[in-house]
Amino acid sequence: xxxxxxxxxxxxxxxxxxxxxxxxxxxxxxxxxxxxxxxxxxxxxxxxxxxxxxxxxxxxxxxxxxxxxxxxxxxxxxxxxxxxxxxxxxxxxxxxxxxxxxxxxxxxxxxxxxxxxxxxxxxxxxxxxxxxxxxxxxxxxxxxxxxxxxxxxxxxxxxxxxxxxxxxxxxxxxxxxxxxxxxxxxxxxxxxxxxxxxxxxxxxxxxxxxxxxxxxxxxxxxxxxxxxxxxxxxxxxxxxxxxxxxxxxxxxxxxxxxxxxxxxxxxxxxxxxxxxxxxxxxxxxxxxxxxxxxxxxxxxxxxxxxxxxxxxxxxxxxxxxxxxxxxxxxxxxxxxxxxxxxxxxxxxxxxxxxxxxxxxxxxxxxxxxxxxxxxxxxxxxxxxxxxxxxxxxxxxxxxxxxxxxxxxxxxxxxxxxxxxxxxxxxxxxxxxxxxxxxxxxxxxxxxxxxxxxxxxxxxxxxxxxxxxxxxxxxxxxxxxxxxxxxxxxxx
Numbered sequence: 001x002x003x004x005x006x007x008x009x010x011x012x013x014x015x016x017x018x019x020x021x022x023x024x025x026x027x028x029x030x031x032x033x034x035x036x037x038x039x040x041x042x043x044x045x046x047x048x049x050x051x052x053x054x055x056x057x058x059x060x061x062x063x064x065x066x067x068x069x070x071x072x073x074x075x076x077x078x079x080x081x082x083x084x085x086x087x088x089x090x091x092x093x094x095x096x097x098x099x100x101x102x103x104x105x106x107x108x109x110x111x112x113x114x115x116x117x118x119x120x121x122x123x124x125x126x127x128x129x130x131x132x133x134x135x136x137x138x139x140x141x142x143x144x145x146x147x148x149x150x151x152x153x154x155x156x157x158x159x160x161x162x163x164x165x166x167x168x169x170x171x172x173x174x175x176x177x178x179x180x181x182x183x184x185x186x187x188x189x190x191x192x193x194x195x196x197x198x199x200x201x202x203x204x205x206x207x208x209x210x211x212x213x214x215x216x217x218x219x220x221x222x223x224x225x226x227x228x229x230x231x232x233x234x235x236x237x238x239x240x241x242x243x244x245x246x247x248x249x250x251x252x253x254x255x256x257x258x259x260x261x262x263x264x265x266x267x268x269x270x271x272x273x274x275x276x277x278x279x280x281x282x283x284x285x286x287x288x289x290x291x292x293x294x295x296x297x298x299x300x301x302x303x304x305x306x307x308x309x310x311x312x313x314x315x316x317x318x319x320x321x322x323x324x325x326x327x328x329x330x331x332x333x334x335x336x337x338x339x340x341x342x343x344x345x346x347x348x349x350x351x352x353x354x355x356x357x358x359x360x361x362x363x364x365x366x367x368x369x370x371x372x373x374x375x376x377x378x379x380x381x382x383x384x385x386x387x388x389x390x391x392x393x394x395x396x397x398x399x400x401x402x403x404x405x406x407x408x409x410x411x412x413x414x415x416x417x418x419x420x421x422x423x424x425x426x427x428x429x430x431x432x433x434x435x436x437x438x439x440x441x442x443x444x445x446x447x448x449x450x451x452x453x454x455x456x457x458x459x460x461x462x463x464x465x466x467x468x469x470x471x472x473x474x475x476x477x478x479x480x481x482x483x484x485x486x487x488x489x490x491x
Contacts, residue, residue, distance in 0.1 A: 089291030272299030
């Protein structure tokens with residue numbers, strides 16, 4: 001089995017100009033960072049198109065050491081929607097170097113559902129995190145200098161709230177003392193470093209709607225309190241313009257692609273346990289401008305990231321998801337049910353049942369925001385049918401969709417009589433395919449491996465017949481042929 005990095009490096013990426021043009025962005029409107037990455041200006045946002053497009057939020061049950069897979073599912077949903085002829089774009093956060101080089105690892109998806117170029121996205125990317133780090137620490141340096149230069153006037157702060165940031169996990173820098181040595185080194189005081197995703201600049205960049213809005217937010221950053229108890233803010237330093245200069249490019253969303261060349265906007269990376277845990281408003285609105293369906297995610301579990309998504313991002317942006325997908329795994333449910341980490345790959349029906357309490361809480365949380373919830377089951381090789389059925393049955397009891405289904409094979413649509421359709425529905429069939437049965441019969445007789453790729457064509461589930469324009473979907477047929485070629489190589 002290929003590793004994530006092997007899969008990512010095997011992908012035939014398209015030039016970012018082609019990716020942009022495929023979704024309606026002119027190549028002259030983007031600023032390229034090499035062949036496969038680009039910055040897109042927020043001025044392209046169309047409010048009318050934003051209002052018409054569908055936003056899908058991906059969240060999850062509470063995260064565990066076993067992993068859940070929100071980003072992988074988010075990318076996979078975008079791939080799937082594009083496969084059936086929908087214009088879908090995924091909008092995600094940028095990874096932080098701290099987790100990338102820590103226990104978590106990369107955050108660009110996994111398997112064949114990744115955003116690429118994976119190494120660039122997980123490392124320095126387009127320099128957004130570095131710009132935010134520099135802007136934050138510039139405020140720190142100028143604040144220290146202000147205190148030093150005005151001490152003779154009797155100016156001082158009773159309390160300083162502003163620390164420094166660095167995008168690595170360095171415990172030794174969490175609490176430090178600055179200004180040691182000669183008097184010219186500044187005032188001796190306690191300080192420390194947070195990680196860059198915890199920076200208020202990061203949160204501000206992701207919540208800003210444009211440069212003017214970002215200027216206002218930076219102006220109002222609270223740095224500390226004067227001796228009389230009044231607030232001391234960035235605007236009191238008179239440096240907001242300089243800070244904006246460092247963020248001129250960082251505020252622009254980054255355009256990349258998925259492993260199947262679907263457009264992806266990756267921008268901003270506030271942690272959900274510290275900030276609001278969502279990608280930037282500008283990136284989401286840009287994606288909604290150029291896509292009919294946009295899949296985005298919220299950090300951590302639905303009780304943290306998703307609630308902040310609704311309470312903060314949605315209120316500030318006016319956005320509202322049309323659907324929320326709740327990702328769950330058997331391994332995650334088992335761990336919440338008390339199964340030891342070393343035993344989660346073993347069948348444990350009781351552990352799964354006990355883990356439903358976590359799933360149920362998240363479902364209720366999401367429904368309290370008026371959301372339609374779909375449980376997305378992220379299946380692993382060690383999962384048993386018995387355990388999967390437990391989750392399926394439980395979701396049915398909760399009234400939450402959990403879709404699995406059979407396919408009915410027939411040789412002609414003229415035999416799909418109302419009585420026959422009703423019979424097959426009662427048998428659990430959810431789709432119909434017309435040609436493959438004969439091939440499977442022959443392949444079984446001669447013991448030849450066969451894989452059938454199904455494309456959802458006509459839709460007759462509603463009151464009207466939706467033909468889905470199969471004959472005009474050349475790109476879909478081309479992609480199916482490419483998939484078939486790759487499968488043949490594997491077989």
